[in-house]
Amino acid sequence: MDISAIANQALERAGEAAASGPNAAETLAHLADGEMKAVNALILERMGSPVPLIPKLAKYLVEAGGKRVRPLVTIAAANMIGYTGDAHLKLAAAVEFIHTATLLHDDVVDESDLRRGRKAANLVWGNAPSVLVGDFLFARAFMLMVDAGSMDALHSLSRASSIIAEGEVRQLAVKGDIDATVGSYMEIIEAKTAALFASAAEVSAIVAGRPAEEIAALDTYGRELGLAFQLVDDALDYGGLAQSLGKNTGDDFREGKVTLPVVLALKKSGQADKQFWARVMAEGEQTEADFETALELLHRHDALKATLAMAEDKARTAQQALSVFPDNKWKTALSDLAEFVVQRAS
Amino acid sequence: MDISAIANQALERAGEAAASGPNAAETLAHLADGEMKAVNALILERMGSPVPLIPKLAKYLVEAGGKRVRPLVTIAAANMIGYTGDAHLKLAAAVEFIHTATLLHDDVVDESDLRRGRKAANLVWGNAPSVLVGDFLFARAFMLMVDAGSMDALHSLSRASSIIAEGEVRQLAVKGDIDATVGSYMEIIEAKTAALFASAAEVSAIVAGRPAEEIAALDTYGRELGLAFQLVDDALDYGGLAQSLGKNTGDDFREGKVTLPVVLALKKSGQADKQFWARVMAEGEQTEADFETALELLHRHDALKATLAMAEDKARTAQQALSVFPDNKWKTALSDLAEFVVQRAS
Helix, strand or coil: CCHHHHHHHHHHHHHHHHHCCHHHHHHHHHHCHHHHHHHHHHHHHHCCCCCCHHHHHHHHHHHCCCCCHHHHHHHHHHHHCCCCCCHHHHHHHHHHHHHHHHHHHHHHHHCCCEECCEECHHHHHCHHHHHHHHHHHHHHHHHHHHHHCCHHHHHHHHHHHHHHHHHHHHHHHCCCCCCCCHHHHHHHHHHHHHHHHHHHHHHHHHHCCCCHHHHHHHHHHHHHHHHHHHHHHHHHCCCCCCCCCCCCCCHHHHHCCCCHHHHHHHHCCCHHHHHHHHHHHHCCCCCCCHHHHHHHHHHHCCHHHHHHHHHHHHHHHHHHHHHHCCCCHHHHHHHHHHHHHHHCCC | CCHHHHHHHHHHHHHHHHHCCHHHHHHHHHHCHHHHHHHHHHHHHHCCCCCCHHHHHHHHHHHCCCCCHHHHHHHHHHHHCCCCCCHHHHHHHHHHHHHHHHHHHHHHHHCCCEECCEECHHHHHCHHHHHHHHHHHHHHHHHHHHHHCCHHHHHHHHHHHHHHHHHHHHHHHCCCCCCCCHHHHHHHHHHHHHHHHHHHHHHHHHHCCCCHHHHHHHHHHHHHHHHHHHHHHHHHCCCCCCCCCCCCCCHHHHHCCCCHHHHHHHHCCCHHHHHHHHHHHHCCCCCCCHHHHHHHHHHHCCHHHHHHHHHHHHHHHHHHHHHHCCCCHHHHHHHHHHHHHHHCCC
């Protein structure tokens, strides 16, 4: 094999690596493999209950997988700063429990059909167990935090939990509101998504007893990563920039959630387009062809592109926040994760 | 006025005091008035949120009143043991928040029409805000506990919260189950009601740094009081022993909740009665006359009387648990409270 063939192969591989986003998340998952196994074991152990329906329902949701991004952030941050205890494992499991509890309650609130690619738990067992098992996981999250033994970490995560609920209520209140602004949208996603990412990141520095500057840096990293994550999710609900639509698109549209792509498209809309959005979002009158029309409008006004540009901006801010930490493989992995979060939509 | 007239008046008053149960709770409320005002101020302050729907919905429920029995127990226990700090105020508010959160979620779970004599919040605003504001109050409860600063109190109340959710799920699972036993019924009410009373009582001794024996005694007091409380509630759902039915009777019956009165009646039932209970409870087929029939069966088998006898027994155990504490007016008030809880049904 001559030099140019080898070079070409290397370039190809580099191209694949750059193009195929999953590698950054996979790299992180691989790095954290041992500790994530411990976190998963904790999750399974702490969702146990003599009441059979509880582990059954909790397992249904937990085994469906999900990306476990939030606990991964906690684990990676702890390693980046050289934490040597094990409280971060309990906090990572607590973070995933809080997240899972909010998913269960969200599905009741949104009357969802699907969650993590499976039938949503509320459709399988009804609303009542979803509400109650959510409460159970939430309570168990706090028991894990008590075990972790840090009052400051408890403060951070209980505050985040309260902010998440506020964000969800605010989102309810603006459902179908075509006068939503970029500012009001950002406030909602900061509360309902970014607050938990921020807390997931900073609790590691908290239990490690690191200085305030490092706690603040991780809070910023998590918050900006969370914003990027939600912005991309909201773009992906309209298929992102891909030619073909992925799975699970159109949920926000059907539910009348006025997310950033719609806010941005509305800003550039004439009277006719505004009437379209008012009908489908505010009045909730949708025909089968409407989603296609919505996509056409979003692309015409570059609303998805602009949403993803904003996500990229947040991801960059997240990466910059890591500059106070010394270079190591974990810092690189966290930095790459921010990039990956955005790449998955393009 | 001659001596006998005065004596008669005094006797009459004593008779009224003994007969009219509310006085024991009122005495306690009066004793604790200053501190309960502080707890109420904390409750109002900590349910605040820039999202208008949250304080609106929370206030609707909190202002409807309720008896505030649980925080009263926390306050009274703290005073009985001579605690001089202020952490008990925050814990009392946290206990009421946990209780209010479970009420909001219960109403969604049970599809209730009424709560505290008003239209249930889920009927006024829908299920979604009830679920989310419940989550908000739950999170705020934990923030209050963090402020109280005791990891052991956090352990007690987070554990109680997890047990409550387990009890509620178990109750769901046995809905309409006419094979329910006294044992399974007791396990459910111990979890869904008594666990929070136990924690409400013991956290005062915990923050006061009292010895394990006193913490255990207050745990027992609260648990037995809670059991008595729920037994009486379940008897009152069928009107207790009164000649005329009070308000809000028949909820459990309509929802197919097999509570102790029904369990006890079923134990004494012949084939025909069993078929009646199976139809109305298990199959949920009820006609208008069925509630009357149920009452007739419960009275014929002395099921309400036996339920209240069991409540009395629990109340007595609660009182006995207080024997490790020195006599003072707070101990008397807590002891009287246990009696009052039972008296309200006869």
